[in-house]
């Protein structure tokens with residue numbers, strides 16, 4: 031049985047990407063595997079895909095997604111490199127491992143082959159994510175790949191030397207944004223709003239504000255100024271945030287994540 035896409039690792043990101051691919055691809059063209067057979071079976075049954083072992087994916091999938099943590103890659107490649115060596119049909123390795131370059135994956139694969147390095151974020155599972163990608167010279171054309179991934183959200187090609195920095199803004203930020211939503215709704219609850227309404231309003235405020243930045247093309251600082259009337263309520267909140275170094279703290283989050291990305295395999 032041949033598959034268009036095979037996902038090794040049915041964890042958070044492997045399953046989010048498999049869900050996106052299942053919207054553009056016939057489910058029987060998707061195979062999934064995992065250390066935990068049950069995890070792979072649960073994902074396969076949710077998608078109508080097939081749960082197999084790693085070897086089956088490496089032998090028979092055109093796009094082989096490597097959905098394991100960067101620290102687990104060495105072990106995985108020990109198992110799959112001999113199988114990759116036997117392949118003489120067309121295949122593409124798709125790596126999503128943070129902080130792991132295409133040349134490192136080539137070394138682990140022990141052969142030159144087409145590799146697409148992606149940096150996704152978890153909202154791809156609902157079609158509102160971002161997939162940044164860069165391909166090596168062995169990938170002749172990325173049209174089919176982009177078509178397969180199009181229901182994930184925004185797909186954007188980026189030079190490999192920028193992908194680690196970009197990943198901190200796209201891949202890590204959902205966690206920080208969830209913290210912000212939680213904090214905003216906590217504030218609402220403290221002021222008497224019911225929890226469900228507070229969370230819902232915080233989400234809508236965030237989505238709407240982000241869309242306004244994108245659609246107006248205005249700098250976020252200008253939009254902030256437009257909300258803050260002199261002596262008003264919003265500038266009082268801006269002052270409270272700035273007293274606690276809100277922007278500096280967010281910048282520190284990005285640079286801390288970046289530093290960690292560069293040392294991830296240690």
Ligand SMILES: NC(=O)c1ccc[n+]([C@@H]2O[C@H](COP(=O)([O-])OP(=O)(O)OC[C@H]3O[C@@H](n4cnc5c(N)ncnc54)[C@H](OP(=O)(O)O)[C@@H]3O)[C@@H](O)[C@H]2O)c1
Nearest residue numbers: 039041042043064065097098099100102106126127128201
């Ligand atoms: N999560 C994100 O938001 C995010 C964003 C961008 C990029 N990524 C990248 O996506 C990759 C996966 O991250 P994740 O968050 O999805 O991790 P995860 O939730 O831990 O999923 C990884 C899965 O792969 C399994 N696994 C490990 N080694 C395996 C092997 N040799 N064969 C088969 N299955 C194996 C793990 O099983 P065990 O738990 O039993 O080991 C686990 O179920 C990482 O490289 C990460 O850098 C993640």
